[in-house]
Amino acid sequence: MKKILRAYDYPIFIAVVLLSLFGLVMVYSASMITAVCHYRYPIDYFFQHQKSALILSFIMMVIAMILPYKLYKHKTFLMVMMGGIALLLIIVSIIGHTANNATSWFQIGTRCKQFQIIRTC
16 A cells, blocks of 8 residues: 555645645635526535535546556456446436536536546546
């Protein structure tokens, strides 16, 4: 385990965390007036949704950091990942939530596009 922890590029990890937190603060400061005035939502509505997406992204990042990078070289692993992504896209197109005349959204608490799931992978 110590060997794995020594292999990480900590400056990049810290930069990602700091930029993500900075972006979270910017979403809060830029959208609090819009949430209240235009949509009649609570003041931290967009902040809470962005925070939940950020937490999900960090969980996915930690999982990707734990997996050994040599696993990505195997074609079977890549085929399973591509098959899983294709299955998610098919499920979304069948059971998708329609918003603004588009069925590209699905709702599991927060709204999320298929692209955002793939982008976290």
